[in-house]
Amino acid sequence: MKITELxxxxxxxxxxxxxxxxxxxIMKDPDTDSADIVDLIQTxxxxxxxxxxxxxxxxxSPTSPVTDLNDAVAMLGVKEVYRIVNLxxxxxxxxxxxxxxxxxxxxxxxxxxAVALIMDIIAKDVTELEGLPYTLGLLHDIGKILLHHGCGxxxxxxFKIVETERMSxxxxxxxxxxxxxxxxxxxxxxxxxxxxxVCIPIRYQYHPNEAPKYKExxxxxxxxxxxxxxxxxxxxxxxxxxxxxSSMFSIDEATLEMAIIxxxxxxxxxxxAIENN
Amino acid sequence: MSGSxxxxxxxxxxxxxxxxxxxxxxxxxxxxxxxxxxxxxxxxVYDSAMKVGGLIHIMLPDSSLSPDKAQKQPAMFAxxxxxxxxxxxxxxxxxxxxxxxxxxxxxxxISGSDMFKIGERNIAAxxxxxxxxxISVVKADLGGVNNRTVHLNVxxxxxxxxxxxxxxxxxxx
Numbered sequence: 001m002k003i004t005e006l007x008x009x010x011x012x013x014x015x016x017x018x019x020x021x022x023x024x025x026i027m028k029d030p031d032t033d034s035a036d037i038v039d040l041i042q043t044x045x046x047x048x049x050x051x052x053x054x055x056x057x058x059x060x061s062p063t064s065p066v067t068d069l070n071d072a073v074a075m076l077g078v079k080e081v082y083r084i085v086n087l088x089x090x091x092x093x094x095x096x097x098x099x100x101x102x103x104x105x106x107x108x109x110x111x112x113x114a115v116a117l118i119m120d121i122i123a124k125d126v127t128e129l130e131g132l133p134y135t136l137g138l139l140h141d142i143g144k145i146l147l148h149h150g151c152g153x154x155x156x157x158x159f160k161i162v163e164t165e166r167m168s169x170x171x172x173x174x175x176x177x178x179x180x181x182x183x184x185x186x187x188x189x190x191x192x193x194x195x196x197x198v199c200i201p202i203r204y205q206y207h208p209n210e211a212p213k214y215k216e217x218x219x220x221x222x223x224x225x226x227x228x229x230x231x232x233x234x235x236x237x238x239x240x241x242x243x244x245x246s247s248m249f250s251i252d253e254a255t256l257e258m259a260i261i262x263x264x265x266x267x268x269x270x271x272x273a274i275e276n277n
Numbered sequence: 278m279s280g281s282x283x284x285x286x287x288x289x290x291x292x293x294x295x296x297x298x299x300x301x302x303x304x305x306x307x308x309x310x311x312x313x314x315x316x317x318x319x320x321x322v323y324d325s326a327m328k329v330g331g332l333i334h335i336m337l338p339d340s341s342l343s344p345d346k347a348q349k350q351p352a353m354f355a356x357x358x359x360x361x362x363x364x365x366x367x368x369x370x371x372x373x374x375x376x377x378x379x380x381x382x383x384x385x386x387i388s389g390s391d392m393f394k395i396g397e398r399n400i401a402a403x404x405x406x407x408x409x410x411x412i413s414v415v416k417a418d419l420g421g422v423n424n425r426t427v428h429l430n431v432x433x434x435x436x437x438x439x440x441x442x443x444x445x446x447x448x449x450x
Contacts, residue, residue, distance in 0.1 A: 102441045162422070168387055226386065230336070230395055232296045232313035232424075237441035240315060240396075240422035244389030253392045257342050261353070264296065264336075 003179050003187045010150040016192040019044045020089040024135055025195050027082060034073040037081060041069055050088030051081065059273030082131045086116075087274075090138040098148040098236070100155040107235030108145070112138045113270060114228035115221070117263040122227075122251060123220035132197055133220065139194075140202050140221050143185025151177060159237055168243040170206045182206055208248045219249030227256065231264040294334050297353030301331035301365040305432030314382035314425040316396035318403045320359065321379040321427060322412060323434045323449035324371035330431045330449075333362045335382075337395065338402035355402035363410055373411055377449045379436050380407070381418040381425050396420065416447055 007013070022040055026032045041048050048069060055072040056065055060080075066072050073081050094109040116137030123133035147155060154176070161172035170180035186203030201218040204211035205225065208218035226242055228234055251259075292300045294311040302309060309332040311319050323330040333352050340347035340354035352358035366376065380403060385396035400419050407414060418425065418438060426439040434450030 166387060226393060229315045230317075232315060232317065234315060234424070235313070238422050239424055240384040240386055242386045242389070242393075244386050244393040246390040246392055254342060256392065257337060257395075261337075261343065261346055 001178055003184050006146065006150040006184065007188055007191065010146065012149045013146065013188075014093055017089045017093075019047045020085060020135075021192055021194045021198075023082065023085055024132070024198060027131060028129060028195070028197075032078075034070070034078055037078055038069045038073055041081075041085060046092075047085060047088055050091075051084050054084045054087065054274070055081075057273050059270065079130055083134055086131070086135055086138050087113075090142075093142060093145060094138075096145075098144060100148050100152055101144060102237040103144070103235045108141060110267075110271070111228055111233045111235060112141055114231060114233035114263060114267050115140055115224045117266045117270070118224040118227045118259060119220055121259040121262055122224060122249075122256070123217060126216040126220060127197075127214075129197065133217070135198060136201055136217060136221055137224060139185070139189065139198065140205055140225065141181065141185065142188065142202075143181035143183065146184045146188055147173070147177070147181050162238045162241045167241070168206070169238055169241045171243075172241070180206065206243075216249065223249045223251065223256070227260050227263070230260050231267065233267070294332050296334055297336045297350050297358075299331065299333040299352035299358060299362045299365070301329065301362060301369060302431045303327065303329045303369045307431045308428055309431065310426070310428045312426045314427065315384045316382070316399060318355070318380060318382040318396075318399045318419075319425070319427050320362070320403060320407070321381075321429045321436055321449065322362065322366060322371075322376050323378075323429065323431075324366070324375045325377075325434050325450040326375050327370050327372075328432060328434075329366055329369045329371040330429050330434065331362050331366050332427065332429050333358050335359070335399055335403060338398045355399060355406055359403065359406045359410065363412070376412045377434075378407065378412045378414045379416045379418075379427075379438075379447075379449060380404075380414055381427055381438060383419045384421055384423060384425075387422065415449065 094112050097105040116134045119133035119137035157176040158172045161167055161175055173180040182205050183203055186199045189199045201214045204218040205221040208215050208222055211218045290307045292307055292309045294300050300309050305328055311334045318335045321332050335355045335358050336353045338355050340357045347354050347357045351361045383396040383400040386393050423440045428437045435448050437446045
């Protein structure tokens with residue numbers, strides 16, 4: 001089966017997000033200002049409502065209720081509103097359970113948020129686009145949703161290969177299905193018109209050295225995906241079937257372990273704020 | 278009163294230990310649980326004579342990484358967390374000679390440099406410290422590529438272990 005056939009034949013996929021790809025694109029323009037952001041968010045009432053809801057949550061604790069997007073941007077700043085749009089959008093896709101992979105409801109979302117927070121720390125110096133590492137973290141596993149809905153019971157074959165041949169999960173997917181969840185995720189993100197800065201690192205997250213561009217971002221996902229598991233955020237069967245290569249991203253052990261601790265603290269705060277919301 | 282819940286069931290309390298946390302109890306109605314033990318190592322210790330038990334969820338092997346973090350959250354590290362749990366158990370009248378332990382977790386990647394083998398480093402650190410303190414480990418389930426969930430029933434010493442590949446139960450009493 002090809003990835004494009006999988007996407008075409010899967011009718012349970014969520015609709016394409018409209019706001020987020022455009023937001024990532026306009027954030028690349030240094031002339032983008034708060035009015036541009038507000039205009040874009042206003043085109044989707046669900047995203048707008050989500051941004052206002054999170055702006056009023058314990059994560060930000062405004063002194064008076066925020067009822068208007070302009071107020072939200074003025075109070076929190078463009079960069080924080082960018083992160084909120086990311087959270088609101090990805091939450092809709094990532095919150096469901098993926099029983100074929102033994103991932104509980106909320107498990108993939110928590111993992112993705114942990115990867116986003118770790119990316120924010122370890123990859124901030126490898127791109128000029130401030131919010132990009134966070135976006136990559138939140139979207140890096142979106143292909144798992146596609147494989148769950150499109151492959152169903154056939155996904156059991158992947159675990160059989162992992163467990164009998166001691167193979168990493170993405171290699172076992174490739175052997176059983178003909179592609180892995182990273183390639184599936186990148187393909188659907190391309191169809192949803194996300195820019196290449198998002199699609200390429202996600203496609204090459206398991207083999208960053210083969211990426212035609214953005215090798216360091218792909219390498220950062222490779223490391224952050226593992227690091228999220230260290231803080232207990234990697235749900236699913238055979239979750240540690242990873243082949244790690246330290247040449248893919250330059251970071252020393254102590255820096256990485258401190259980043260893991262820092263991300264754990266941020267994750268606990270973020271979860272509390274979102275749960276109380 | 279047949280059909281009514283028994284008193285222990287009625288008053289059953291759940292204590293959840295997060296990543297880098299510890300809990301001890303002598304309340305026979307308490308079940309102490311920890312979820313998503315990946316590369317982290319969980320240690321369950323039980324003294325059946327006093328019905329005292331504890332559970333710790335160790336995240337990293339060595340507190341020298343950050344003495345400041347170790348002071349705020351000692352249970353995050355093996356070298357500061359295990360002695361803390363041991364002291365807390367002694368505070369509830371548990372005795373070293375009667376303590377029995379289960380050690381589980383320490384999942385590890387299929388391949389990678391030492392930096393990525395935190396599971397293996399955690400296992401080594403935990404074994405060394407437990408041996409130094411002198412607690413008897415009666416059961417272990419370590420390594421592999423799966424996460425684990427562990428529950429301890431403080432009233433009975435029964436431990437249940439869950440992984441995506443299956444569940445098991447055993448007693449530390």
